[in-house]
Amino acid sequence: MSDKTTGGRPGNPGNLPADPRSFIGRRAELDWLDKELDPGSGVHRLVGVVGAGGVGKTRLVLRAASRFRGVYPDGVWLVELSPLHTEGLVGLAVLEALRLADQSTRPVIEVLAEWAEGKRLLLILDSCEHVLADCVALAEALLPVLPGLRVLVTSREPLGLPGEWVLRLDPLPVADDAVALFADRAAAAAPGFVLDGGNRGTVESVCRRLDGIPLALELAAARLCELSLDQLHARLGERLPSPLDLLTSDDLDAHDETGPTRHRTLRTTIGWSHELCAPLERLLWARLSVFAGGFCLDAAEEVCAGGPLPAARIESLLARLVEQSIVLRHRTDPGRFRLLDTVREFGADWLRALGEEHAVRLRHRDHYRCMARAGYAEWNTGRQVAWCERTLAETANLRAAMDFALAEPDPRTALAMAADVGFLWRHCGCLRDAQHCLDLALAVDPASGPDHIRALWARGAVALLQGDLDVAADWAARCADAAKKQGDEVGMMAATYVTGTQLALRGRMSEAIEMLAAAPRLPAREDGFGAVQLQVRLSLAFAQLYGGDHDGARVVADEVRRASAENGECWAGAIGDFLVAKADLDRGDIGAAARNARTAIAGNSLLHNTVGAAVSLEVLAAAVVAAGDGHRAARLLGIGETLWGLIGRAQLDSPDLLATRRAQERRIRDEIGDKAYEQAYDEGRTMPYEEGLHYAANAT
Incomplete structure (x- = not known):
């Protein structure tokens, strides 16, 4: 069986995890998938691997897909659906897996279709059974309009769409693969275990009792760290206690078309492990x-x-x-x-x-509520990058906790949590999650208070990044009204930030400058509102820069950079670096522009701010072009193409940025020739995401 990974381009994207465990058996199934997933020979663009829980669906598809890393030029992507607990999130999970930094309010299907147009990629939807309708809708919408897309799903039942090719995965054959798997896992659990003629019969009997189900075999083999093989065999024959009958009743298996007996066998084996x-x-x-x-x-x-x-x-x-x-x-x-x-x-x-379910879920909610509150309280400090990483790692738990909070008859707690979680999600790129939780929490319209003001500000700030400027202005007005009634100066400043920024983004620079410059200069805080204080000054520098006051913009942006360094934060500082770099470029200081742009790229990369990194890379490429290094500049443009592709809006649809990009390309082609340009550009475009950003941030 050939390894398909040798035929692709270097730097092929994707997110398949490495599996440190050995893979045993499934040769025929791998051969079938090898044929169906090969773009050159497979005829089915929707392939389903269907089977009972624990039969090894995920490991099989990951093993099969790993052989195609280099075949699909736009990547092999795994979307893990098991953490989802509510409907309507499958598309969002795909966006996250693809690392698409979409910052709009457009339908997710539209964003995915636009990004994937003309691309060739393999999308793996893993564990579809509990979100089957959403997976069906996604496949129905994307497959007809994206001829280069193939979808591979794992589920306990098929999607049921026309053209779906289904592989029904059975347990492992006992005499061969099941015994081999058990022996391999037994040796890991009990060093020194060796399958031989003396124990093979007992091992086969164990595997037969477990119906050859891989997860059941692995759970049983793990027990050999404390039981002998004979003891294990004997325990498997014992009758389980009556409480387990509740967990293996017919109603649990009624939805499982892959074989209720096998499903009951697995749950019985899990119950046996539970009993031990x-x-x-x-x-x-x-x-x-x-x-x-x-x-x-x-x-x-x-x-x-x-x-x-x-x-x-x-x-x-x-x-x-x-x-x-x-x-x-x-x-x-x-x-x-x-x-x-x-x-x-x-x-x-x-x-x-x-x-205990409600009580434990309540503790789960409170743990992540406290986590979000701590992240908000320390955002404007040297802990900021760590909080960004933790927020992204805990996104699934934050969603679950937020959903539980919104479902409880306690709107104040839900609002306070939404203010904190929405703030963190806004700054870590999870704009759709932030919008969702803030809209639901604010819809209850609780009595005004500090949490209400923070939530209003966060919602307006989310709308800014989504480019939804009318909505941003509306939330800013609500925030200003609530803050004024309570005499909250920082809340009023937060509202000023949203209002002034949306004016600047509309091109009304003089109005934005007047409003933002008049904001009071209060002592900097360490929490989220401290970050707002810095962002007011950033927006002022932005309005000045694009209003033609390069020197004034540089002074204000430099002030933000100093405050950022004093606080140890990175988010505002990286944007300040970008604005300073742009001001340097406009003033003709090419060396300073390149240095500050590289610093901006590194800072934005730490916080996974793809938009910030992309606009900073535009400045760096322009500086490198001006310095005369055409080959490096072409590579940077190729890296930028990857970043803008993830964002979904080339140069943010800005005519000025698009014109600058075209001018840079023409200049480089004139300097080094079309052939050299294409080669260097492709080298940059095929770099993996992290490698490309590292190259840009360290380019000298």
Whole structure:
């Protein structure tokens, strides 16, 4: 079977994770997928791998797709859907997986279709069964208009669309692959274990009792760290206690068209693993089921502790669950943990049976509510980058906690949380999430107060970045009115920022300058409103710069950079670097423009601000062109093409930026020739995202 990864371009994009575990069996299934996923031979553009939970669907498709990393020039992309708990988020999950920094209010399908037009890529929708209707709608909308798109899905049932090619994944054959998988995992759990003639019969019997289901085999093999093979075999034959009957009843399997008997076998095996756990391990397992996407130790200690389970015991109990393969370490972050869907579902059933679901979800909400409040309180400090990383890592949990808060009869708590979470999401690029939670929280119209003002400001600030200027102006007016009634000077400044910025973005520079320059200069704060204070000055510098006052803009932007450095923050400082670089370029100081643009790119990269990095790269490319290095400038334009492609709006649809971009290209072609330009440009365009930004930030 050939390895397809050798045929693609260098730097091919994608986000497939590495799997450190060995892959056993499935040769025929891999051959089928190899043919169907090959753009040169496959005839089906929608392929579904369908099977019961735990049968190995995800590992199979990841193994198959990894062979095509170099074949699809625009990438092989994994979209993990299991963390989603509400409808309507599948498209957003695809945007996030593709790293599209869309900053508009357009329908997600429209954004995806526009970005993918003319591209060739493979999209993997993993774990579709609980959001099946959304996945069907996505495939129905995109496949007819994007001939270069192939979609590979895993689910417990097919999407049911015309032209869908379905591979129904059965358990592993017992005599061969199931035994090999069990032996491999047994050797990992119990070093020294060797499959031989003396124990093969027992191993085959174990595999047969487990129906050859991979997850069941792995859970059983993990028990060999404390049981002998004979003890394991004997325990599998024991009758499970009656509480498990509740968890394997017919109603749990009624929706599973892939085979209720096998589904019951898996749940019985999980129940057997559950029965072998110590009581506190079982309790922790149940409580961990409230996490979405993953969790870290400190979150588990705070959310899961209580009653007979002290926080001090959770670290050791979590380690035990990892040893037993109940809990897995995160694929890319060893400090985070996750539960497989079927294992999490089992734990959630037990949590409901214990009558603890609401209480534990309440603690989950409060943990992430406090996390968001701390992030807001420390945003204008040296902790800012760490808070950005944590916000992005915990997006699934923040969504789940925010949804729970909005569903509770406590509008004040929901509003306070939305103000904090919406602020963080706004600054970390999650604009659609921010808009959603703020709109729902503000719709309740609670009594005015500090949280209400913060939420009003955050909603207006989100609209600014989305380019929805009329909406931004409306929220700014509401914020100003609420702040004035309460005598909140900082709240009034926040409203001024939104109003003044939307004026500048409309091209009404003199009005914007007058309003923003009149904002009071209050002592800088460390929280989110401290960030607003810096952003008022940034907007003033922007209006001055594009209003023709280059020297005045540089003075104000330099002031922001100094304040940013004093506070240790990065978000405002990186934008200040961009504005200073642009002012330097306009004044003819090419060396300073290049230095400051590189600094701006590095700062924006730390906060995953693709738009900030892209506009800064435009300035750098112009400076490099002016300095006479055409080859490097062409590479930078190629890198910029990648960034603008992720944003979805080339040069933000600005006529000035587009004209500047075209002028740069003409100048480079004149200097180095068309052939050299195309080669250097393609070198930049095919660099992976991080590599391209590193190259730009360190170009000398």
